[in-house]
Amino acid sequence: xxxxxxxxxxxxxxxxxxxxxxxxxxxxxxxxxxxxxxxxxxxxxxxxxxxxxxxxxxxxxxxxxxxxxxxxxxxxxxxxxxxxxxxxxxxxxxxxxxxxxxxxxxxxxxxxxxxxxxxxxxxxxxxxxxxxxxxxxxxxxxxxxxxxxxxxxxxxxxxxxxxxxxxxxxxxxxxxxxxxxxxxxxxxxxxxxxxxxxxxxxxxxxxxxxxxxxxxxxxxxxxxxxxxxxxxxxxxxxxxxxxxxxxxxxxxxxxxxxxxxxxxxxxxxxxxxxxxxxxxxxxxxxxxxxx
Numbered sequence: 475x476x477x478x479x480x481x482x483x484x485x486x487x488x489x490x491x492x493x494x495x496x497x498x499x500x501x502x503x504x505x506x507x508x509x510x511x512x513x514x515x516x517x518x519x520x521x522x523x524x525x526x527x528x529x530x531x532x533x534x535x536x537x538x539x540x541x542x543x544x545x546x547x548x549x550x551x552x553x554x555x556x557x558x559x560x561x562x563x564x565x566x567x568x569x570x571x572x573x574x575x576x577x578x579x580x581x582x583x584x585x586x587x588x589x590x591x592x593x594x595x596x597x598x599x600x601x602x603x604x605x606x607x608x609x610x611x612x613x614x615x616x617x618x619x620x621x622x623x624x625x626x627x628x629x630x631x632x633x634x635x636x637x638x639x640x641x642x643x644x645x646x647x648x649x650x651x652x653x654x655x656x657x658x659x660x661x662x663x664x665x666x667x668x669x670x671x672x673x674x675x676x677x678x679x680x681x682x683x684x685x686x687x688x689x690x691x692x693x694x695x696x697x698x699x700x701x702x703x704x705x706x707x708x709x710x711x712x713x714x715x716x717x718x719x720x721x722x723x724x725x726x727x728x729x730x731x732x733x734x735x736x737x738x739x740x741x742x743x744x745x746x747x748x749x750x751x752x753x754x755x756x757x758x759x760x761x762x763x764x765x
Contacts, residue, residue, distance in 0.1 A: 475747050476689045477660050478551050478702060482629040489670055490656040492638040494620035495649035496525065496757060498682070505610045509534065510602040513573050513613075514580045521646040522617030524573045526683020526755050528709070529586060532566040532611035538604035541597075542687065542703040542732040550632045552687075552703035552732065552749065557601065562591025563608050568728055569600070570684045570707035572753045574623030574636050581625060583636050583685050583753065585707040587728050587736065597730035599705050616682035616755055619646045621654040623753060630659065635751050650757060652682075657752040663688060664723035664743040667756070671713050672721055675762035681725070684708025686752030691729060693739040701731035708754065709738075 501516035503509070517525055538559045545553040569586025587597040620643035623636040638654035657666050671679055686706055691699040706729040716722035725746075728738040 475662060475745060476702070477747065478689055478749060480551050480630045480659055481549055481632050484630055485658060488658045488661055489666060490637045490658070491670070492621035492640050492654045494618050494652050494654055495643065495646070496616050496618045496652035496682070496755060497646060497649045498614070498616050498757070500612055500614050502610050502612050503532065503607045505607050507607050508602070509600070509605045509607055510580060510582055512607045513571065513582060516613070516615060517573060517617055520615070520617050521644065522619060524575070524622050525615060525617040527571045527573070527613045527615040528683065529566050529569040529571070529613050532613070533563050533607070533609040534566065534605055535563040535608040536604060536606055537564040538601040539598040540601065541599070541730060541734070542705050544703065544732060554599065559604070560590040560592070564591065565589045567595070568707065568709050572623050572636055572683055572685050574625065576625035576634070585685050585705045587707070587730070595736065597705065597728065597736055616757065617646065618652060618654055618755060619643050619649055623654065631750050633750065636753050652758060653756045655754055655756060657686070657748050659748050659750060661748055662744055663741060663746045663748055663752060664725060667713050667723045668721045671756070676713070676756070676758055677762060678714045678760035679712065679756040679758050681708055681711030681713070682755040682757055684711065684752070684754040687749040688729070688746045689749045690731070691737055692742045692745040693737070694742045695739060697737070697739065699729070699731055699735055699737045701733050701735060702749065703732040704729045704749065713756070
């Protein structure tokens with residue numbers, strides 16, 4: 475399996491996780507607000523301090539983003555491009571967001587694909603500090619109670635990254651069992667999720683949100699993307715029994731690589747290692763002893 479050496483020593487715990495409760499809901503991002511504040515308000519109105527969401531459409535302006543890039547130093551295995559600020563209204567095609575905390579304030583990690591005003595299709599990492607909601611649009615969210623994604627320095631990659639930490643539950647009604655996860659580098663994306671569920675007697679789980687990076691990409695239809703540095707968003711995903719009866723992760727994703735290549739599709743199992751990180755929430759649908 476492909477592997478990229480990170481600048482720091484690997485952490486023994488390859489999956490950072492917190493068990494929590496969660497609930498799916500939808501809300502409308504309010505026009506005229508920073509994207510970060512609009513997302514924060516939507517979660518807060520449902521009783522949550524954070525969680526994950528998916529965007530199927532939407533209009534943003536002003537809009538700022540970065541793309542994956544090669545690192546100019548040995549401090550990181552890959553890095554970010556300079557900031558891009560396209561003119562006009564940028565229209566989201568699909569995207570995923572993790573809403574958590576960084577430096578004591580709300581913050582998000584968001585990857586998406588979009589169409590810029592000049593018609594160019596592009597993708598990357600949306601910057602919360604400079605991006606506004608241009609028109610109201612609805613998003614699908616999953617709030618988490620009992621866990622929070624907190625940005626902390628990561629010795630392995632040299633970045634400050636979101637990872638789940640426990641927090642006092644508020645007792646939001648209508649929630650189900652869930653796990654907030656961060657997958658660390660150089661482990662197969664699907665295999666890590668399958669192993670995590672198998673060890674906990676989870677027979678079926680839905681993937682909520684999903685923001686991170688993998689080393690290139692290999693798809694179930696046989697296509698591939700070679701450049702190693704990517705920005706990935708999960709469009710949909712489940713972990714459930716396959717034809718053999720064993721757990722299989724089905725991961726439908728979109729990504730952009732550091733050369734500007736775009737790709738969408740279902741990842742093949744066993745050949746898509748994590749590059750830097752992968753954040754997501756598993757909503758437990760069925761488990762041993764309980765349907």
